[in-house]
Amino acid sequence: MSYYKTTYAGWRKGKDRTAFILVCLFSLIAMFPLFFILWDVVSKGYKNFNLRLFTEITPSSMDAMLARMNGEPIPGGILNGITGTVLIVGMAIFFSVFLGLFIGIYLADNRGKRFAAVVSYLTDLLQGMPSIVIGIIAYAWVVKPLGGYSALAGSVALTVMMLPMIVRSTEETLKMLPAAYKEAGLALGSSYTTVVFRILIPSGFGGIFTGILLAVSRVMGETAPLMLTALGASVVNWKILEPTSAIPLLIWDFYNDPNLVDLIWSSSLFLLIVIFLLNWIAKIVARKWKV
Amino acid sequence: MESVKIANGKSPVLQLKDLSVSYSPGSYAVNRVTTDIYPNTITAIMGPSGCGKSTLLRAINRMHDLYPHIKTTGEIILKGKNVLAMDPMEVRRMAGMVFQQPNPFPTMSIYDNVLAGYRLNGIRLKKREKDEIVVHSLQSVGLWDEVKDVMTKRGSFLSGGQQQRLCIARALALNPEVLLMDEPTSALDPISTNKIEELLLQLKKDFTIIIVTHNMSQAARISDNSMFMYLGELVEHGNTTQMFTKPQNKRTEEYLTGVFG
């Protein structure tokens, strides 16, 4: 008993080929925006991309207007943004790495426990929080009590953003290490603490460090939470309790000021270079330190 | 080396002529194999691990096409047609395959699994035709009574042996000229293995079966003719009983007596 019906082989192969072409075509189109954006940022930004960008602080609107009227290039740069980003992100790295590392270790070593499951769920919850809401939180926790905007508030916001990422990457990295590492260390008579710091973390260093780099590259470009916390400043500021600028904040300021608008592209170019560099380093570290 | 095979007085349904398969230039996983397979027989392909038996089997239904770095040369004649020159889709309808790991499709019901060959080939059947095929196929593998009440459920709750029989039913539903089986019982327990071996002895009345096996006792139990392969070469082939009692090649004898395995 057999049913020899035509199987429309030609038609099916045609469909197969068409589907393949469509998949390739749409994937190609999906890649276009990256090239368009890069082209825009590079072609419009390279003109102002010079040493001044890194060494001078933002010009006042007045000075910029005068310069434009005289046909001169806008004076100034984004130094205050760079130092601000260094300060705010630096503090955030400090807070989130310390906390995140320990929490990650805890989660990796306490897998079955109820409490760990709750913490894990909440970590995911934090990860999904919109950045503007985190800004509101940092505003409520730091800006309001201190009575003003500050770099500290900004770093609290960024810490909350970075923390879940670092917890996850630490936890996943440690989980992937063979149990034999820990057991061998303990069998040699080492204390748990020593095993963690002398064996597990160094072995998992690649994954943990990559996680940190990726978290940093993620928050470097964040604007919204900083608008509500650090506010911005026109001078270089290292005092953590004062309003401070950051590169994305400056881009936002430039965007809103018709006199400074030309600077948006060079600052964006700078920001993109830093972010892509961090991503690239993260990839290299991940490859070199494969667990 | 060849001894007289069981042929049921018929001409071969499948002929391999100088068939070679290589994974990388210069090294051959299957080296110039020439043999005939006769209708309504069970032919066992046996040999130690890595001898090329699975590679040989998979060449017959053009599975190597999926991996562009694999090169196949020689001739495979199936029912008078040159397999290597045909449309692979047509080849695969003529040669059904059962794999080592049972692989019923988890997103389809048992009913749909049996008909999967038709569905995937875009063949539309009326409900009556579908029911007939399903009942007939499941009956021929002895599964009908066991699953007739749960046809709409997914097949994942079935035991390993039942899943494998479902896969056999799925392959048989397309009424293939030859059924290719790649170590079909090595993942199963002895009782299921036994059931399937009995099933194959039944099935050979209607089908032609080629079974790759690493278990020479299985070959001895169920096959009419056997092929012994070693390092890609066909060392000896012929009537199973003769091969086992009086192997013509020293290598064959060594394998059968367990000198190496």
Add this chain to the structure above:
Amino acid sequence: MEGRQLVGMKDKLFRILLFVAALVILLLAAGIIYALVSRSMEAFGEYGIRGFVANAEWDPRSATEEYGAFSFIVGTLYTAFFALLLCVPFSLAVALFNGEYFRGSKISSFVSSIVDLLAGIPSIVYGLWGFYTVRPIIIEMGVNAQGFGIFLSSVILAIMIIPYASSLSAEFLSMVPNKLKEGAYSLGATRLEVVQHISLPTAASGIVASFILALGRALGETMAVTMLIGNTNRIPQGLRDTGNTMASVIANQFGEADGLKLSALIAIGLLLFVITAIINLIAKMVMKKLARV
């Protein structure tokens, strides 16, 4: 004896330290909810929760002060869902490219690197690009006179979420067991048929979950939307209209706000938080379904 006791104590202290660190997450979560809820009280007290959520009016003028979240909820849902719709064909294509057709090849690593870079671009840069390069195109297309609005925001949002939807989907597609695909091929199927009848159905829950997660991302997106949506505080009348999302209205008006207005904005933040949390929870539940198959 003493040495070992000291070590034992050190370990105990360390474990306590780890526990306390984990506790911090709990405190953070609790603190976040408390901060949002307590500061929303003023607005909810004034209008009632349902009243606030259903009110489309947003009038900050002191004489006629009235606040409601509805316009922004609509704006958020409009932009996010339309963005999701737009991104589906492209995300699926990339997912199939990387997870099925070219899985494991060099060109696949190239394509996924490019798409990953898209995820690394900050929101504000997307906003700039959207404003300066895409907006003129939108105006040319005749969508609306100024270019701003739901349509422009959704297009940019769609591009932003493609990497999230596609990379997770690609992973699920590549996890479809080879033996299933070989089984289908051995029955005579074409590649498309294997994808259609085997790969996609098997990976379905994972793919759906990744799109839900992408939706969650789109709901919370702030800067790009703020720059492109037109910032009008009313219910958008269709894709060509301008509006505001929950995130963009907060970004825009938080700076100078106080009193009832501030509370209203924070209440909107709370609503956004709840909505994204629910969406992410749904995604998680869908993914759990995958584990069962």
